[in-house]
Amino acid sequence: MNFEGQHLLAIGDLTKEDLLKVIEVAGEIDKDMEKYKSLLNGKIVSTLFFEPSTRTRMSFQASMERMGGSIIGFSDVSTSSLQKGESLPDTIKIISGYCDVIVMRHPEAGSVAKAAEDSSVPVINAGDGPNEHPTQTILDLYTIMKEKGTLEGLKVGFVGDLRFGRTVHSLAMALTHFNPEFYFISPPSLAMPEKYLQELIKKGIKYRQEEDLLKVSKELDVLYVTRIQKERFVSPEEYAKVKGIYKLDKSLAQHIKEDAKILHPLPRVDEMNPELDELPQSIYFQQAHNGIPVRMALLGLVLGKLK
Amino acid sequence: MNFEGQHLLAIGDLTKEDLLKVIEVAGEIDKDMEKYKSLLNGKIVSTLFFEPSTRTRMSFQASMERMGGSIIGFSDVSTSSLQKGESLPDTIKIISGYCDVIVMRHPEAGSVAKAAEDSSVPVINAGDGPNEHPTQTILDLYTIMKEKGTLEGLKVGFVGDLRFGRTVHSLAMALTHFNPEFYFISPPSLAMPEKYLQELIKKGIKYRQEEDLLKVSKELDVLYVTRIQKERFVSPEEYAKVKGIYKLDKSLAQHIKEDAKILHPLPRVDEMNPELDELPQSIYFQQAHNGIPVRMALLGLVLGKLK
Amino acid sequence: MNFEGQHLLAIGDLTKEDLLKVIEVAGEIDKDMEKYKSLLNGKIVSTLFFEPSTRTRMSFQASMERMGGSIIGFSDVSTSSLQKGESLPDTIKIISGYCDVIVMRHPEAGSVAKAAEDSSVPVINAGDGPNEHPTQTILDLYTIMKEKGTLEGLKVGFVGDLRFGRTVHSLAMALTHFNPEFYFISPPSLAMPEKYLQELIKKGIKYRQEEDLLKVSKELDVLYVTRIQKERFVSPEEYAKVKGIYKLDKSLAQHIKEDAKILHPLPRVDEMNPELDELPQSIYFQQAHNGIPVRMALLGLVLGKLK
Numbered sequence: 001m002n003f004e005g006q007h008l009l010a011i012g013d014l015t016k017e018d019l020l021k022v023i024e025v026a027g028e029i030d031k032d033m034e035k036y037k038s039l040l041n042g043k044i045v046s047t048l049f050f051e052p053s054t055r056t057r058m059s060f061q062a063s064m065e066r067m068g069g070s071i072i073g074f075s076d077v078s079t080s081s082l083q084k085g086e087s088l089p090d091t092i093k094i095i096s097g098y099c100d101v102i103v104m105r106h107p108e109a110g111s112v113a114k115a116a117e118d119s120s121v122p123v124i125n126a127g128d129g130p131n132e133h134p135t136q137t138i139l140d141l142y143t144i145m146k147e148k149g150t151l152e153g154l155k156v157g158f159v160g161d162l163r164f165g166r167t168v169h170s171l172a173m174a175l176t177h178f179n180p181e182f183y184f185i186s187p188p189s190l191a192m193p194e195k196y197l198q199e200l201i202k203k204g205i206k207y208r209q210e211e212d213l214l215k216v217s218k219e220l221d222v223l224y225v226t227r228i229q230k231e232r233f234v235s236p237e238e239y240a241k242v243k244g245i246y247k248l249d250k251s252l253a254q255h256i257k258e259d260a261k262i263l264h265p266l267p268r269v270d271e272m273n274p275e276l277d278e279l280p281q282s283i284y285f286q287q288a289h290n291g292i293p294v295r296m297a298l299l300g301l302v303l304g305k306l307k
Numbered sequence: 308m309n310f311e312g313q314h315l316l317a318i319g320d321l322t323k324e325d326l327l328k329v330i331e332v333a334g335e336i337d338k339d340m341e342k343y344k345s346l347l348n349g350k351i352v353s354t355l356f357f358e359p360s361t362r363t364r365m366s367f368q369a370s371m372e373r374m375g376g377s378i379i380g381f382s383d384v385s386t387s388s389l390q391k392g393e394s395l396p397d398t399i400k401i402i403s404g405y406c407d408v409i410v411m412r413h414p415e416a417g418s419v420a421k422a423a424e425d426s427s428v429p430v431i432n433a434g435d436g437p438n439e440h441p442t443q444t445i446l447d448l449y450t451i452m453k454e455k456g457t458l459e460g461l462k463v464g465f466v467g468d469l470r471f472g473r474t475v476h477s478l479a480m481a482l483t484h485f486n487p488e489f490y491f492i493s494p495p496s497l498a499m500p501e502k503y504l505q506e507l508i509k510k511g512i513k514y515r516q517e518e519d520l521l522k523v524s525k526e527l528d529v530l531y532v533t534r535i536q537k538e539r540f541v542s543p544e545e546y547a548k549v550k551g552i553y554k555l556d557k558s559l560a561q562h563i564k565e566d567a568k569i570l571h572p573l574p575r576v577d578e579m580n581p582e583l584d585e586l587p588q589s590i591y592f593q594q595a596h597n598g599i600p601v602r603m604a605l606l607g608l609v610l611g612k613l614k
Numbered sequence: 615m616n617f618e619g620q621h622l623l624a625i626g627d628l629t630k631e632d633l634l635k636v637i638e639v640a641g642e643i644d645k646d647m648e649k650y651k652s653l654l655n656g657k658i659v660s661t662l663f664f665e666p667s668t669r670t671r672m673s674f675q676a677s678m679e680r681m682g683g684s685i686i687g688f689s690d691v692s693t694s695s696l697q698k699g700e701s702l703p704d705t706i707k708i709i710s711g712y713c714d715v716i717v718m719r720h721p722e723a724g725s726v727a728k729a730a731e732d733s734s735v736p737v738i739n740a741g742d743g744p745n746e747h748p749t750q751t752i753l754d755l756y757t758i759m760k761e762k763g764t765l766e767g768l769k770v771g772f773v774g775d776l777r778f779g780r781t782v783h784s785l786a787m788a789l790t791h792f793n794p795e796f797y798f799i800s801p802p803s804l805a806m807p808e809k810y811l812q813e814l815i816k817k818g819i820k821y822r823q824e825e826d827l828l829k830v831s832k833e834l835d836v837l838y839v840t841r842i843q844k845e846r847f848v849s850p851e852e853y854a855k856v857k858g859i860y861k862l863d864k865s866l867a868q869h870i871k872e873d874a875k876i877l878h879p880l881p882r883v884d885e886m887n888p889e890l891d892e893l894p895q896s897i898y899f900q901q902a903h904n905g906i907p908v909r910m911a912l913l914g915l916v917l918g919k920l921k
Contacts, residue, residue: 037656042344044372046365055708058660058686062712065658065684070372072365074382075688085537086574089581094362094573097596098369230699266708267700274703289711349651351679353672377679379672381689392844393881396888401669401880404903405676 003301007116008124011134011170016177023142025297025306026290030146033066036296039305040069044099047073048091049126050106055266055288056126056133060103063295067305072099092118101302104128122302130166136265137170139294143287144222147261151175155219157183160226160246160271162192164233167265168226169196176200182207183216190228190242213246217255223281225264227271249273256281263287310608314423315431318441318477323484330449332604332613333597337453340373343603346612347376351406354380356433357413362573362595363433363443367410370602374612379406399425408609411435429609437473443572444477446601450594451529454568458482462526464490467533467553467578469499471540474572475533476503483507489514490523497535497549520553524562530588532571534578556580563588570594617915621730622738625748625784630791637756639911639920640904644760647680650910653919654683658713661687662705663740664720669880669902670740670747674717677909681919686713706732715916718742736916744780750879751784753908757901758836761875765789769833771797774840774860774885776806778847781879782840783810790814796821797830804842804856827860831869837895839878841885863887870895877901 001018008014014022029036045064049057052075061071088111096102096119103124104112109131116123127133145151156175158168162184172182173196182200184192184207191209200207210216217223225248233239247270256262264272264284276282300306308325315321321329336343352371356364359382368378395418403409403426410431411419416438423430434440452458463482465475469491479489480503489507491499491514498516507514517523524530532555540546554577563569571579571591583589607613615632622628628636643650659678663671666689675685702725710716710733717738718726723745730737741747759765770789772782776798786796787810796814798806798821805823814821824830831837839862847853861884870876878886878898890896914920 034656042341042373042375044369054688054705058709058712061686062658065686066656068656072368072372074361074365076383076690085576087581090574091361093592094595095365097592098365098599267704269699274701285707285711288708292712349648349680349682351676379675379679381668383690392883394888397881398668400899401902402672404899405672405906 003298004304005122006302007119007122008134008298008302009113009116010125010132011137011174014134019138019141019174019177022138022294022297022301023145025301026142026293027146029296030290030293033293033296036067036300038068039300040064040067040303043069043101043303043305045069045071045073045299046095046099046102047071047075047126048095048102048104049073049075050077050104050111051127052076053105053127056105059288059291060124060126060295063292063299066292066296067300069299088115089118093120096120101299124298124302130164132170133166134170135291135295135298136167137174138298139287139291140167140171140224140263140265141174142294143263143283143290144261146290147283148221151178153179154221155181155183156222156224157185157213157216157220158192158224158226159185159213161190161228161242162186162226163190164229165226168192168224171224172196173199176203176205180205183210183220184208185210185213185216185246187211187242214255217252218257220256220260223256223260223262225262225268225271227265227268230269243270247271247273248276250275250278252276253279253281310605311611312429313609314426314429315441315605315609316420316423317432317439318444318481321441326445326448326481326484329445329601329604329608330452332608333449333600334453336603337597337600340600340603343374343607345375346607347371347374347610350376350408350610350612352376352378352380352606353402353406353409354378354382354433355402355409355411356380356382357384357411357418358434359383360412360434363412366595366598367431367433367602370599370606373599373603374607376606395422396425400427403427408606431605431609437471439477440473441477442598442602442605443474444481445605446594446598447474447478447531447570447572448481449601450570450590450597451568453597454590455528458485460486461528462488462490463529463531464492464520464523464527465499465531465533466492466520468497468535468549469493469533470497471536472533475499475531478531479503480506483510483512487512490517490527491515492517492520492523492553494518494549521562524559525564527563527567530563530567530569532569532575532578534572534575537576550577554578554580555583557582557585559583560586560588617912618918619736620916621733621736622748622912622916623727623730624739624746625751625788628748633752633755633788633791636752636908636911636915637759639915640756640907641760643910644904644907647907647910650681650914652682653914654678654681654917657683657715657917657919659683659685659687659913660709660713660716661685661689661740662709662716662718663687663689664691664718664725665741666690667719667741670719673902673905674738674740674909677906677913680906680910681914683913702729703732707734710734715913738912738916744778746784747780748784749905749909749912750781751788752912753901753905754781754785754838754877754879755788756908757877757897757904758875760904761897762835765792767793768835769795769797770836770838771799771827771830771834772806772838772840773799773827775804775842775856776800776840777804778843779840782806782838785838786810787813790817790819794819797824797834798822799824799827799830799860801825801856828869831866832871834870834874837870837874837876839876839882839885841879841882844883857884861885861887862890864889864892866890867893867895
């Protein structure tokens with residue numbers, strides 16, 4: 001698609017070609033960021049964070065600023081006008097008249113897509129609760145492409161909370177364009193939801209479900225680890241039961257390929273021993289930094305300043 | 308007056324010529340905003356919001372950024388140094404040394420004018436409680452001028468909370484420069500305060516007070532609807548008594564002129580059915596967006612970069 | 615040292631030559647700030663304020679913006695990702711990949727130095743609790759140099775809370791490079807800590823301890839007044855006992871030299887009567903404003919854009 005003027009609401013709205021386009025543009029930017037420092041002079045992004053998220057917010061803001069653009073917004077709903085009882089449609093109608101693009105995070109699934117209906121400028125979904133966070137998925141793809149040289153035919157393992165893990169669902173679905181083989185590693189209570197498995201079957205994608213990481217770890221080109229998110233659990237007890245199970249440490253080095261890559265959407269809590277950072281396979285901090293060229297690419301594309 | 312270096316504290320400080328000057332400059336900007344994108348490079352506005360107001364804050368910030376200027380400030384007094392017991396004069400003396408212009412909102416009437424006394428840079432009042440919010444009034448005037456082609460001799464109806472409605476008081480007083488005819492439509496408990504009516508009598512301005520909007524609606528060139536602001540009431544009971552009375556809906560279409568214009572300072576709560584948005588007469592979202600060229604004009608003028 | 619790429623964590627890390635270098639560069643900037651307005655285009659500072667500090671935060675932000683640079687960050691830990699349980703090292707590793715320099719304030723002594731270990735970009739300490747706030751000390755030195763024409767051989771009095779006063783400790787130590795004579799004026803319970811006195815003895819610096827300011831005030835070239843910080847006391851009772859003791863007022867004029875200079879790091883609470891502001895010797899607001907050229911100099915130096 002032509003990205004100019006388009007919303008980015010769900011990863012599933014992008015075709016394989018769209019994904020490769022963003023990755024290509026991000027790669028160009030990554031080579032020489034300095035070149036783009038005035039591209040968005042005079043342009044304004046609104047970062048509307050109805051739920052705090054320092055990293056995502058700062059990543060989008062830095063991406064805008066690296067291209068000379070400016071920022072308005074809020075990082076906390078308690079200082080927003082919604083306190084006075086204004087409806088979300090009204091807020092969006094007004095704010096979209098102040099800026100050129102909106103980046104929005106909201107705790108409620110579907111809220112960002114609804115907001116997009118009332119916006120006169122492109123809206124980028126920066127996370128709507130348990131639902132979508134498409135720029136995270138694109139930066140995951142970009143990271144895999146950059147580190148492995150290809151997205152095609154990879155053996156990708158997902159470990160941790162596969163039931164609630166939004167990033168896992170989105171990345172798995174996006175990777176189906178690229179003929180992957182999946183390994184879903186989790187306790188049964190946090191297994192990959194049936195609807196995604198059905199989708200894989202429909203598409204003829206091979207997958208395997210495992211409880212023991214070490215049984216399959218040697219196979220993997222990519223190991224995608226996820227946090228068990230306290231926020232998604234109904235009670236602290238439910239959370240406590242599962243949180244420590246897949247704690248990875250340095251001994252993992254003996255059980256993975258030399259050129260495997262370990263990714264994590266971060267933040268992590270205690271699913272990884274920090275000593276894991278020393279492994280050459282651990283690239284989750286680079287992954288986080290890849291958010292900058294990817295979001296620069298997206299902002300430039302929807303604003304029609306990059307092709 | 309020459310705006311350069313001047314404070315903008317109260318709408319009454321501006322002459323008819325001043326108002327027309329700002330409107331003229333805003334009109335120029337509105338035609339080609341892009342032209343101004345580097346005008347304020349290196350200039351800094353401090354947005355000091357001692358009371359949250361997302362829309363007003365973002366509108367000022369966007370206006371500054373559209374001209375290449377930068378922003379410092381706070382949107383919430385809880386993260387300000389005043390917590391450490393510093394006096395407002397000290398805060399203003401220090402901060403005015405960091406920036407080129409201050410935009411300030413404060414819950415207390417008179418506080419912004421007091422702050423201006425200690426500032427070494429121009430101060431723009433972005434609302435001091437029930438008192439003044441002059442840029443709102445100028446954008447209201449700008450909207451009427453843009454939509455009606457003139458400010459002279461218009462029949463203007465105000466409906467809703469005319470007693471506490473700061474925007475109503477300011478706009479009515481500002482319009483007295485332009486030979487208007489007023490219709491004040493409200494329940495008796497929310498009627499226009501006597502002191503403004505006396506002022507109108509003194510100036511020879513015709514006005515009529517009504518409880519029933521439909522009795523006069525056909526006459527109106529402009530209908531200015533206001534929110535009944537919960538914050539201004541002493542108790543929730545007092546608020547509940549009056550809030551629903553003047554709820555407007557689509558049926559209003561049959562009772563107003565085709566070329567009438569419906570304005571509202573927003574946010575609205577339940578004084579309007581959203582279906583009213585469909586009326587071609589409803590221009591309150593454009594009105595909100597007009598805040599950008601108007602505030603750009605003001606910032607450029609007080610900074611001496613626009614003439 | 616060559617400042618490019620260096621952290622600025624503690625005032626003691628800077629040699630006499632380093633201090634004079636920053637002061638010299640700040641002086642250049644002070645003469646014509648406009649000249650630097652595009653120097654940091656495309657550069658980003660992260661202002662990470664784990665503890666609110668409006669003035670310091672806005673001063674750093676304005677300094678960055680005066681040179682065309684941009685800002686990301688937070689002013690309040692409650693909207694930061696640390697709420698999700700992320701460790702400080704992880705936060706710093708990620709955020710340092712988004713920006714070119716970090717300015718950090720944190721309530722815990724040593725936390726900023728620790729953060730610097732995990733940062734891929736220079737970190738400037740904007741205050742780590744009772745420990746260090748080096749840019750305050752440099753702006754104090756800059757102010758003295760600017761107002762007295764030299765830093766060498768001055769008689770400097772410190773009055774107020776000398777026990778907990780971080781700014782006093784740092785400035786006294788920094789001044790030891792310049793052959794000063796010190797007067798420490800405080801009640802015994804708030805006296806200069808022994809370890810600093812030992813250091814002075816070791817360096818052969820003359821000092822005198824006094825309870826009564828007026829006994830020595832006529833001698834002083836510089837009088838550095840400090841706030842008695844409520845936050846540093848264990849109980850409100852402890853605070854109440856000492857707070858009002860050294861309240862200065864206009865009558866001080868008769869007891870100090872005509873060309874003496876009164877400094878204060880601000881904010882002040884009730885240690886000074888505001889009438890003191892009228893004295894020509896009172897230069898604490900200029901002192902605060904000197905934070906801008908000093909911080910511009912430091913940002914430009916660590917980013918390698920000033921030499």
